[in-house]
Amino acid sequence: MKKLSFVIALATALGLSNVRAEVYPSHPITIIVPFAAGGPTDTLARVLSEPMRTALDQPIIVENVTGAGATIGVGRAAGADPDGYTLVLGNWSSFVGAPALYPVHFNVLTDFEPISLVSFAPLMLVGKNALPVKDAKELIAWLKANPDKVSAATVGAGTAAHLCGLYFQSQTGTRFQFVPYRGGAPAMQDLVAGQIDMMCAEGSQTLPYIRGGMMKGFAVMDKARWSAAPEIPTMDEVGVPGMHISFWHGLWAPNSTSKKIIAKLNAAIAGSLADPTVIKQLTKMGLVLATREQQTPAALAEFHKAETEKWWPIIKAADIKTQ
Numbered sequence: 001m002k003k004l005s006f007v008i009a010l011a012t013a014l015g016l017s018n019v020r021a022e023v024y025p026s027h028p029i030t031i032i033v034p035f036a037a038g039g040p041t042d043t044l045a046r047v048l049s050e051p052m053r054t055a056l057d058q059p060i061i062v063e064n065v066t067g068a069g070a071t072i073g074v075g076r077a078a079g080a081d082p083d084g085y086t087l088v089l090g091n092w093s094s095f096v097g098a099p100a101l102y103p104v105h106f107n108v109l110t111d112f113e114p115i116s117l118v119s120f121a122p123l124m125l126v127g128k129n130a131l132p133v134k135d136a137k138e139l140i141a142w143l144k145a146n147p148d149k150v151s152a153a154t155v156g157a158g159t160a161a162h163l164c165g166l167y168f169q170s171q172t173g174t175r176f177q178f179v180p181y182r183g184g185a186p187a188m189q190d191l192v193a194g195q196i197d198m199m200c201a202e203g204s205q206t207l208p209y210i211r212g213g214m215m216k217g218f219a220v221m222d223k224a225r226w227s228a229a230p231e232i233p234t235m236d237e238v239g240v241p242g243m244h245i246s247f248w249h250g251l252w253a254p255n256s257t258s259k260k261i262i263a264k265l266n267a268a269i270a271g272s273l274a275d276p277t278v279i280k281q282l283t284k285m286g287l288v289l290a291t292r293e294q295q296t297p298a299a300l301a302e303f304h305k306a307e308t309e310k311w312w313p314i315i316k317a318a319d320i321k322t323q
Contacts, residue, residue, distance in 0.1 A: 034073025036183025069098035069156030078106035084261035093159035101158035114300035136238035164200030228286035
């Protein structure tokens with residue numbers, strides 16, 4: 001009788017254990033940000049983490065993993081267990097630009113499960129206040145008169161900031177020196193401090209500094225002027241046509257993560273992007289939030305594929321060196 005009771009108790013315990021094992025999430029979730037703390041991707045992750053924590057009833061840990069144009073952080077996410085506890089918040093640079101150049105061990109199109117597009121913002125050409133120019137046309141003329149004397153920040157080879165600078169040089173006949181940084185935040189700090197001269201930076205990152213009079217905004221990399229800073233012309237308007245990079249963000253999980261987990265994470269992101277507090281915070285930053293139709297895993301997969309097919313031939317044809 002005792003033996004039977006023990007077997008029943010063991011079976012019950014194992015049954016309850018299996019039920020608990022099936023509950024997701026049951027412990028904290030990590031979102032890898034492949035850039036330095038304080039940059040636009042990091043800020044976005046931290047804004048989203050609180051409503052996601054509420055929706056999923058688990059802490060959301062933001063982990064900054066930098067290096068090699070963001071490919072180290074993305075690679076760590078690619079190699080993580082597909083259990084829904086390691087995600088990566090990436091952008092154009094980390095999921096389009098850098099993987100086209102670095103010798104990575106993952107495939108951004110096949111080694112991840114898309115969860116949702118998150119936001120969009122244009123790139124903006126900005127400069128330190130001490131530059132002796134008042135607008136983009138004067139900047140171009142000054143750069144031509146001072147070849148190789150000006151420094152431009154990037155966050156790694158193949159990133160949007162780097163490609164923007166290269167394209168700008170090729171279209172204007174100017175030359176300047178690129179200075180790599182681990183993330184947008186330290187680059188912005190040096191730009192404000194006057195240690196670096198200029199940069200193509202994500203719009204939402206530059207907006208507070210431009211509004212605060214701490215740097216100059218010269219041009220927006222979009223077909224139309226940016227609603228958050230309508231006084232700043234487009235690159236097309238200042239004579240550099242075709243430089244249109246949408247600096248978008250998306251959320252992914254490792255490949256083979258179950259559809260049920262992806263659906264739960266997608267619902268958490270959708271809820272976060274519908275939260276009035278989040279909308280207010282991100283809109284104030286100048287971000288355009290993905291619509292509900294754009295927030296599906298299929299929409300992110302389709303959009304990411306199209307961006308890769310558009311930009312990879314351009315990037316590879318530029319013969320950019322990562323060293």
